[in-house]
Amino acid sequence: MDTVTEKLQAQFPDAIVDVYEFRGDVTVTVKPAQLVAVCQFLRDDPETSFKYLSSVSGVDYYPASPRFAAVYHLYSHQFKKRFALKAFCASDDLPVLPSVVPVWSTADWHEREAYDLVGIKFSGHPDLRRILTPPECEGYHPLRKDYPQEGY
Amino acid sequence: MNSAELAPKTETMLLNLGPQHPSTHGVLRVWLELDGEVIVNADPDIGYLHRGIEKMCENRTYHQCLPLTDRLDYLAGTANNFGFVLAVEKLLGVEVPKRAQYIRVLLAELTRISSHLFWLGTHGHDLGAMTPLFFAFREREELMDLFEMVWGGRLFPCYLRIGGLAADLPEGFIEKAWDFVKKFPERIKDYHNLLTKNRIWIARTKDVGVMTKEQALDWGWSGPMARGSGVDWDIRRDTPYSSYEDFDFKIPLGSNGDTYDRYLVRMEEMVQSNLICRQVLEKMPSGDINVNDPTVILPPKEKVYNTIEGLINHFLLIEKGITPPKGEVYHAIEAPKGELGFFIISDGSPHPFRVKVRGPSFINLSPTKVLAKGRLLSDLIALIGTMDIVLADVDR
Numbered sequence: 225m226d227t228v229t230e231k232l233q234a235q236f237p238d239a240i241v242d243v244y245e246f247r248g249d250v251t252v253t254v255k256p257a258q259l260v261a262v263c264q265f266l267r268d269d270p271e272t273s274f275k276y277l278s279s280v281s282g283v284d285y286y287p288a289s290p291r292f293a294a295v296y297h298l299y300s301h302q303f304k305k306r307f308a309l310k311a312f313c314a315s316d317d318l319p320v321l322p323s324v325v326p327v328w329s330t331a332d333w334h335e336r337e338a339y340d341l342v343g344i345k346f347s348g349h350p351d352l353r354r355i356l357t358p359p360e361c362e363g364y365h366p367l368r369k370d371y372p373q374e375g376y
Numbered sequence: 377m378n379s380a381e382l383a384p385k386t387e388t389m390l391l392n393l394g395p396q397h398p399s400t401h402g403v404l405r406v407w408l409e410l411d412g413e414v415i416v417n418a419d420p421d422i423g424y425l426h427r428g429i430e431k432m433c434e435n436r437t438y439h440q441c442l443p444l445t446d447r448l449d450y451l452a453g454t455a456n457n458f459g460f461v462l463a464v465e466k467l468l469g470v471e472v473p474k475r476a477q478y479i480r481v482l483l484a485e486l487t488r489i490s491s492h493l494f495w496l497g498t499h500g501h502d503l504g505a506m507t508p509l510f511f512a513f514r515e516r517e518e519l520m521d522l523f524e525m526v527w528g529g530r531l532f533p534c535y536l537r538i539g540g541l542a543a544d545l546p547e548g549f550i551e552k553a554w555d556f557v558k559k560f561p562e563r564i565k566d567y568h569n570l571l572t573k574n575r576i577w578i579a580r581t582k583d584v585g586v587m588t589k590e591q592a593l594d595w596g597w598s599g600p601m602a603r604g605s606g607v608d609w610d611i612r613r614d615t616p617y618s619s620y621e622d623f624d625f626k627i628p629l630g631s632n633g634d635t636y637d638r639y640l641v642r643m644e645e646m647v648q649s650n651l652i653c654r655q656v657l658e659k660m661p662s663g664d665i666n667v668n669d670p671t672v673i674l675p676p677k678e679k680v681y682n683t684i685e686g687l688i689n690h691f692l693l694i695e696k697g698i699t700p701p702k703g704e705v706y707h708a709i710e711a712p713k714g715e716l717g718f719f720i721i722s723d724g725s726p727h728p729f730r731v732k733v734r735g736p737s738f739i740n741l742s743p744t745k746v747l748a749k750g751r752l753l754s755d756l757i758a759l760i761g762t763m764d765i766v767l768a769d770v771d772r
Contacts, residue, residue, distance in 0.1 A: 246703040247466055275593045278708065279734035281719050295719065297706050297734070301593070301607065304614045308706060330596025333742040341430070356423035356771060366431055367730075373435045 226250045228272055228307050236262055241312075251295070251308040256321050259311045263327045266298060266307070274298040274307060277324070280334035282342030286369035292319035292344050313344060323349040341367040388416050391753075395424050399502050399757045402767030406744070406756070415756060418748035420741055425771040433731040437697025438464050438538055441731065446532040448716075448735060449769035452491040454483045455711040457536040462617055463707035463718035464538045467700040470672060476540045476665040477619040482553070482656040483526070483535070485649040489560070490519040491712035491764075492646050496567060499639070499761035503580045508570050515563050518556055525549050538698065539673045540666030550657060557653050564647060571639070581635040585747045585759045588633055595743040599714025599736055600645060601763065604630035604638030611710040623655045635762040642764075672698055697726035713737055713764055737769035 229243055229252055239258035244251040254262050266274040278297040285291055290312040298307045313319035323346035324331045335346040336355040343365035346352055354361065365371065388409050395405040403424035409417040429448065433441040445456040458480060465472065472480075493512040500508035520530045525546050527535040535542050571577045587597065592605035602609060610627045612620040628644035630637025666673045670689050679686030702724040708717035714736030721730040740763045748756050 244704070247469060247705055249705060251704065276598075277596055278706075278715060278717055279719065279732065281730070281732035281734075283721065283730050283732075295704075295732075297717065297719065301609050301614075306615075306706070306708075328596065329594045330739060330742060333738065337738075354423075356426040358423070366428055371431075373431065 228266070228305070231269070231272060232262065232266075235265060242310075244310075249306065249308060251310050253310040253312065256311045256314065259309070260322050260324060260327065262309065263296070263324050266309075267327055272300060272307075273302045274300045276301060277328040277330050277334070278306075280324075280331055280338055282338030282344050282367065284342055284368045289316055290314065291316040292342065294321055294338055294344060296324070319344045320347055321345075322347055323352075325349055341365060343368060393756070395421075400760055401498065401765055404741075404760070404765070404767055404770070408753070408756075410753065413752050413754075415748045415751055415753060418745050418756060420744050422738075422741070422767070422770050425767045427772065429772045430731050430733060433728055435727060437726050438700070438728065439693075439697060441728065442537070443532065443534050445733075446534055447768060448733060448772060449491075449711065449713060449737065449766045450531050451494050451766055452487045452712045453531055453533045454480075454487040454536065455491075455709070455716060457533060458484050458618075459707065459709045459711065459716045459718050461536050461538050462709060463705055463720050464698075464700065466705045466707050467703060467720055467722055468538070468672060468698070469701075470539055470667045470669060472540050472667055473664045474619065474661045475663045478656050478660055479541060479545060479665065480536060480618050481620065481623070482653055482660075483523075483533075485652045485656070486519055486522065486553070486556075488649045488712040489646050489653075490516050490523075492642050492649075493519075495642060495761075495764045499764070500571060500577075502757050502761045503577065505571060505574070505577060508567060511563070511566055511570065515560065522549070522552055522556065525552065537666075537673075539669060540664075544665050550660070553653065554657055557650055557657060560650050561647060564643065567643065572643075578636065580754075580758055581639060581762070583632070584635045584751070584755050585762055586632065586634045587743070587747065591743075591746075592633065595746075596739045597714070597743075598739070599710065599712070600638055600641045601714060601740050603628065604641045605633035606631055611708055611715060615708075617707075617709060622659065623652045625649075625652050635758050638762050699724065699726050708734070711736055713766070713769070714740060733772055735769040735772060737763070737765040737767075738772075741765050741770055 239254045242253040266272045276299045278299050281295045283293045292313040293310055296309040311321055321344055335349055338344050339352055340354040340356050388411050391408040391410055393406040393408055394400040395403040405421040407419040429444050445460040446453040448456045493516040497509035497512035527533045587605045589606045592602045592607055606629050625648045628641045630641050674693055675686040675689050680690045700722045704721045706719045708715050716736055717734035719732040720728050723729040747759055
């Protein structure tokens with residue numbers, strides 16, 4: 225198994241929900257409650273050293289439930305290694321995840337985008353506003369699967 | 377009149393920069409709160425060019441997504457195609473033949489030079505230097521002629537295909553590319569003569585937009601922006617893709633993390649890209665340009681016209697499209713502006729379930745409020761120029 229996953233399992237035995245490997249990429253699904261602690265650990269531990277957050281992608285897995293998730297792609301310059309974290313929102317009606325802005329400042333715009341397009345609320349985000357669509361699009365999140373491709 | 381009315385006004389002023397403004401490189405609007413000429417707060421308002429490319433991809437076959445990626449960073453169309461086809465090929469688990477890999481690298485590096493030339497011209501022009509624009513566009517025009525030979529257009533290539541290339545290089549291209557590669561290093565000296573020791577240029581760029589190494593990582597900067605701050609990282613070298621490990625090149629680094637350092641980094645990157653092009657041209661292998669997989673690559677035309685199997689194969693690939701296995705992949709490449717990543721979720725159907733584009737311009741622009749705070753309004757123009765943003769890449 226991947227060394228980072230092993231480290232995470234040792235450190236956070238009850239936070240890991242799933243480990244997924246595909247084409248050499250490892251994605252670990254964690255419980256949202258421990259997401260920030262896991263991120264903090266991955267950034268600060270000298271053996272993982274994920275100082276860089278590549279992207280945060282909001283995903284709508286409709287019709288599956290839990291429906292909404294955010295995928296965090298990390299990179300460690302020191303070990304030249306990529307790693308992905310995933311966290312599912314507990315509620316399908318009011319999706320909320322903790323914000324990782326305190327860990328990586330770059331999450332600011334990534335999370336605003338995920339909020340705007342997928343409608344995941346990030347609690348603790350310093351300035352959660354729409355970013356790509358106009359503010360008057362209240363209630364609409366275009367990347368949701370129930371949002372039509374055309375006709376709006 | 378009482379004394380309160382006579383006292384100097386101390387409140388701040390709100391100013392809109394853009395969305396229609398030549399110095400914002402497109403439809404970028406910045407909300408500015410100014411105290412005299414000093415910026416108290418700068419809030420970029422983006423989204424004027426949001427076309428919902430990620431949503432559009434969900435309703436198209438993988439091949440139909442390709443022309444959409446041209447329109448992300450339109451100054452470096454091949455780089456976007458490159459990122460997307462590599463991500464899909466990773467999903468499919470196929471690797472294209474060596475010749476296709478080399479041709480892709482050659483075109484990606486020529487695109488990098490063309491994108492950097494555009495940056496040099498416009499950045500210089502924003503800060504009051506007119507001549508670099510003409511010099512840089514002179515060479516960019518030669519590159520555009522080269523590109524036109526290959527894909528028939530200037531900006532939107534769509535020449536790279538999933539599993540290979542649309543066609544082999546046209547006759548006479550290699551010779552013309554050699555001409556360019558040989559004379560380009562001399563031309564870079566001209567740009568240096570114009571700017572590098574220019575007092576006005578130094579005054580406008582030195583110590584403007586300073587980002588430390590730690591800050592650059594924290595804010596997710598990549599590409600020349602991060603390297604200007606001394607982050608020794610280049611995806612081409614550290615996690616090589618498409619045979620980049622076959623070529624020797626240096627990664628230029630800055631030390632102060634200011635606009636001037638980023639200028640020097642990009643100038644040197646053009647030299648290094650030119651060096652890579654030279655090596656590709658020297659080592660160019662012969663052979664196939666497409667993977668030998670009829671579920672990915674369209675059959676040759678003589679088969680389509682003359683055999684029933686070829687016709688069915690062609691019809692299926694056009695009507696239905698390719699069907700990658702179920703899975704989630706993230707693949708990042710070193711685009712001219714930084715890390716360009718594609719996160720693709722496939723549910724096993726011919727349409728991607730979700731495509732997320734991690735555009736470098738979007739992230740490079742995000743620390744504007746931190747960098748502009750306390751600086752003069754004119755420094756903001758230098759900042760937008762050094763970030764080398766393309767709004768189509770920011771808004772997607």
